[in-house]
Amino acid sequence: MKKIVLTSLAGALLLTACGNKTATTEKQVSCKSITVFNATEYMKESLVEKFEKDTGIDVVYETFDSNEAMYTKFSAGVTKYDVIIPSDYMIQNLIKKDALQKLDKAQLSNAKGFFKAVSAPSFDEKLEYSMPYMWGTVGLIYNKNKVSQADLESQGWGILKNPKYKERIFVYDSERDGFMPALKNLGYSLNTTNIDEINKATAWLLEMNAATKPVYVTDQIQDSMVSGEKDIAIGYSGDANLIISQNNEMAYFTPKEGTNIWIDAMVVPKDAPCASGAHKFINFFLDPKVMEENAEYIGYSPSIEESAQALAKGVFSNIPTYIPTTRETDEVFVHNEEIKKVLSDAWLKIKVK
Amino acid sequence: MNSFSKMAKPYILWAAFFIVFPMLLVMFYAFTQTGGDVAKFSFTLKHFIKFFTEKAFLEVLFLSFRIALITTLLCIIIGYPMAYFISRQDEKIQTLLILLITIPMWINLLVRTYAWIGILQDTGLINTFLESIGLPKIKLIYTDFAVILGMVYNFLPFMVIQIYTSLSKMDKSLLQASEDLGATPFQTFRKVVFPLSIPGVIAGITLVFLPAISTFVIPQFLGGGQYVMLGTLVETQFLKAGEWHFGSAISTIMAVIIIASMYITKKLDKEAGER
Structure with a gap:
């Protein structure tokens, strides 16, 4: 056991020393599970299962009642999270407390087609730390x-x-x-x-x-x-x-x-044990089709315009303010x-x- | 005896860890404030001063007391005759009736309270019925009535079971003696049964009053958010406002109230025993 820890530590040191693209690909192989922290009833579970099947990454899914309760639990530090989905003002607070890591856009090919209102929010104008989810x-x-x-x-x-x-x-x-x-x-x-x-x-x-x-x-x-x-x-x-x-x-x-x-967005904490898995998860949920299916289940309006338009014309056509x-x-x-x-x-x- | 006290030792450790230590931590937070530096704590009484000088907080304290007292009183008034009635039945029927009283407690408190919303609200069971027979709707939910109803409904079993236990434990020969000496049934009740059941009533008061004064789900659901009681206040301070120090101070005040009321009931119990 000690040996494994030592080698992985040495490996981690080496990786940080390199700090380039190969490092991230190495990491992708190394972590098999991510922990996601989201508001209750705010994600279609079968989509999480689909993500697990597609990528082979296990998802430990935890929920919170409010942003404040989330922050209390997050800052207690007992559980390390890979993806959290808080609201705007809480993301701003997390950025200020230096608790989030910058997202690697290269790993987020689906990060496009957002509504104008959410594409440059005041709390994260360049979307460096967060990816809009629902708004x-x-x-x-x-x-x-x-x-x-x-x-x-x-x-x-x-x-x-x-x-x-x-x-x-x-x-x-x-x-x-x-x-x-x-x-x-x-x-x-x-x-x-x-x-x-x-x-x-x-x-x-x-x-x-x-x-x-x-x-x-x-x-x-x-x-x-x-x-x-x-x-x-x-x-x-x-x-x-x-x-x-x-x-x-x-x-x-x-x-x-x-x-x-209000904008709820996906973020990755600085101390996320599996940042690469977190990126994969975020990218998966930014896929317009996945976003559409997810939003249809939740009932909220998705951040991606294409998905929202499809729903506004489809299942939610009876809601003029969708x-x-x-x-x-x-x-x-x-x-x-x-x-x-x-x-x-x-x-x-x-x-x- | 000696070996028994040895067996209690692990429990002392357990109690220290899970009861005394958290209490001390709450007290520590209550009497401190965080300075500019996160790791720095300094002694202060400002949380207590804030609580006792602000009218809104005192109103919360007063409301909690009022609701808890009314709830306890109603639980005695309703619960005593119920317990008395049950204790006069055949033993088999007694077991069945006590079971019936405890059945609602098998269901989660949240679910039970939500059910009351469905019954009491303007579009709920009672008002829909009144409307269907041509009567005007009555305002039930988000009133004192709704909150007290929910509280009494929830806490009544605790009172009934306590009183029932002390009534059924009673030596029946005392009742016969009272009758033989020419007492009317009412006199027997007043002079023999009631004094002997006082310990049960007092235990019931403790079990109803203490949870009632600290509850927050029932007033929030049936009274609306404007129905702020001590429990709600603590919850908001910790989870919403992030004011751990002030929240701890309110918790400490609640602990003092609870210890004081336990002391008073215990004293009453003793006096009743001496009489």
């Missing part, structure tokens, strides 16, 4: 029979404060998605660091709380909107797709003031430790009011 916007999921289109068009996010919809609203229970409508409606950036603007947004949300008495929920939004429990909900476009495909009274709307564009539309005023969320604490405390105060 979308945050908007209002609403009941077409109960909510007037005119109100939506004219009031935008302000509809959340309209007493006409009192007790008819679900607000997404996270400070990030909760503050966004308020900040956007007031004409500020959703990434503002100006405490004065945050205070005004807090006041906005308190007014909303008093005027419409919304219920704050997270994952329940899906089931409850399918059954028509409320008329308006703040939600992700991906979830909207799932809801609309099960209840055609529902529709999705992004207000004119702009919204949050392909997210974007505006000049839309922004990608930026991670800021200090502001997050301020918002998190303020959010609690708003909710318990």
